[in-house]
Amino acid sequence: xxxxxxxxxxxxxxxxxxxxxxxxxxxxxxxxxxxxxxxxxxxxxxxxxxxxxxxxxxxxxxxxxxxxxxxxxxxxxxxxxxxxxxxxxxxxxxxxxxxxxxxxxxxxxxxxxxxxxxxxxxxxxxxxxxxxxxxxxxxxxxxxxxxxxxxxxxxxxxxxxxxxxxxxxxxxxxxxxxxxxxxxxxxxxxxxxxxxxxxxxxxxxxxxxxxxxxxxxxxxxxxxxxxxxxxxxxxxxxxxxxxxxxxxxxxxxxxxxxxxxxxxxxxxxxxxxxxxxxxxxxxxxxxxxxxxxxxxxxxxxxxxxxxxxxxxxxxxxxxxxxxxxxxxxxxxxxxxxxxxxxxxxxxxxxxxx
Numbered sequence: 515x516x517x518x519x520x521x522x523x524x525x526x527x528x529x530x531x532x533x534x535x536x537x538x539x540x541x542x543x544x545x546x547x548x549x550x551x552x553x554x555x556x557x558x559x560x561x562x563x564x565x566x567x568x569x570x571x572x573x574x575x576x577x578x579x580x581x582x583x584x585x586x587x588x589x590x591x592x593x594x595x596x597x598x599x600x601x602x603x604x605x606x607x608x609x610x611x612x613x614x615x616x617x618x619x620x621x622x623x624x625x626x627x628x629x630x631x632x633x634x635x636x637x638x639x640x641x642x643x644x645x646x647x648x649x650x651x652x653x654x655x656x657x658x659x660x661x662x663x664x665x666x667x668x669x670x671x672x673x674x675x676x677x678x679x680x681x682x683x684x685x686x687x688x689x690x691x692x693x694x695x696x697x698x699x700x701x702x703x704x705x706x707x708x709x710x711x712x713x714x715x716x717x718x719x720x721x722x723x724x725x726x727x728x729x730x731x732x733x734x735x736x737x738x739x740x741x742x743x744x745x746x747x748x749x750x751x752x753x754x755x756x757x758x759x760x761x762x763x764x765x766x767x768x769x770x771x772x773x774x775x776x777x778x779x780x781x782x783x784x785x786x787x788x789x790x791x792x793x794x795x796x797x798x799x800x801x802x803x804x805x806x807x808x809x810x811x812x813x814x815x816x817x818x819x820x821x822x823x824x825x826x827x828x829x830x831x832x833x834x835x836x837x838x839x840x841x842x843x844x845x846x847x848x849x850x851x852x853x854x855x856x857x858x859x860x861x862x863x864x865x866x867x
Contacts, residue, residue, distance in 0.1 A: 533804075536561075540800040541782060548781040551826040558828055560621050561800070605644045608635075612651040616658060620681040624688075624829055625661060627676040628653075657682045684829070688866070691833035694840045695867045698746035704818070704845045705743035706767045714767035718759065733760045740847050741767050745839070748824070748848045748867055757849050758791035761820060764847070765794050768818050778802050778835075779822040788822040796822075799831060806838060813842035824864040825850035832863035 543561030550557060608615055619626050619634055631652060639645045652658065659682055665675035706714075715734055720726050729737070733756045740747040741764055751757045768775045777796030779785040789796040799821070805811040813819065819839055821827065827835075839846045850864045 533808075537801065537804055540804065541798060544798055544800045545781040545783075547828070548784065548823070548826055551780075557623050558621075601638065601640060604638045605641060605648070608638060608648050609644065609651070612648055613655055613657045615648075615652060616655060616681050617683065620684045621830075624684055625678050625680050627678055629676065631679075659685055687833050688829050688863075691829060691836055691863060692866065694833070694836035695746055697840055698836065698846060699744055701745035701843075702743045704741075704745055704816075706741035706771055708738070710770050711738055711741050711763075711767045714763045714770065717766055718763040729756070729759060729763065733763075736760045737763045737767070740764050745845045746836075746848070746867070747845075748850075748864070750850055752851060757822075758788070761788075761792040761794065761847075761849065765792055773816055773818055774814065775818045775820065776802075777820045777822060780826050784823050788820070792820075794820055796820075799827065799835060803831075803834065803838075813838055813844045815843035817842065817844040818847060819844055820847045820849065822849050823851065824848035825862065827863055829863045829866075832867075 540561035543559040547558050550559075615631075615634055615638075619630065623630070631649065635645060635648060635652075639648060659680050660677060661680050662675075662678040664673055664677040666672070667674045715729055715737055719728055736749050736751075736757075737760050740749060740760075749757065749760075765775050775794050777785065777788045777792070777794035778799045779788055779796065780799060782798050785796040785798050788794060802811070806813070819835075821835070824832075836846060848864055848867060
């Protein structure tokens with residue numbers, strides 16, 4: 515709203531309260547992560563502060579765009595004494611607690627190699643002796659787990675594929691995710707009768723009286739699959755395979771049983787698309803998680819949570835969401851495009867489930 519001190523108009527811009535800005539940061543990270551996944555990159559952004567990630571004390575002062583560009587090119591730069599002292603303090607911190615760097619790496623990617631470790635270490639450490647000491651301590655850490663040993667070319671004796679590592683915390687998290695999926699797969703009580711499912715399919719087929727159509731047999735099978743008794747179901751389908759249409763039919767079937775059906779996706783655009791095409795009220799996963807943390811819009815027993823583009827969701831986030839579904843006594847339906855699945859080495863949650 516404009517004020518008029520001294521006869522002048524002053525425009526005040528309101529960015530929102532802390533919770534709004536926090537939601538924006540996380541939503542931006544989720545949007546960026548969706549496009550990183552689409553482009554085939556494993557690295558992920560985290561919209562939370564370092565303190566919220568459990569990395570309090572690892573923050574560094576931003577270099578600025580000019581110095582950052584020079585650093586990426588490997589150009590030697592001058593640092594003010596205060597900056598040098600700050601970087602030495604960070605090197606000392608990592609020497610004392612190298613697991614901090616592993617935790618940060620684990621937040622960015624599910625698996626990594628020695629080059630990734632070196633790149634992460636270069637962000638904070640300049641001195642070659644400190645660099646070698648911290649790297650040696652990292653490689654000997656109990657928190658570092660070797661997933662795949664280095665592959666050597668028999669003819670040349672050179673490394674063909676680098677060794678692949680993960681963190682013990684990531685292994686625990688993915689194990690917990692698998693356990694939640696196992697519990698949900700055994701939990702019953704969500705079945706929709708074949709008659710109701712067939713009626714839901716017919717209602718979708720005849721919704722447009724001018725242009726009625728028929729779901730193909732695979733779509734009908736998928737409707738029956740997601741409306742079965744289990745508390746978790748997964749559907750893999752290529753783009754244009756009619757996933758939205760089958761979800762619209764499934765929504766009608768679930769709502770006919772008196773269930774609340776809600777939708778989620780990694781980014782806002784995908785959530786909007788899910789809602790527009792299937793009629794399922796949808797938000798981003800980050801938005802749902804923020805609401806649950808605040809005690810709002812909590813999942814209830816018997817609810818159905820549909821997650822679209824599930825192949826792009828990280829193991830960390832999938833583990834949290836499945837745990838929330840398990841604790842609430844709800845059902846999870848995961849829908850994804852097989853062409854958007856991350857590589858197995860990347861810890862793809864949807865593929866694992």
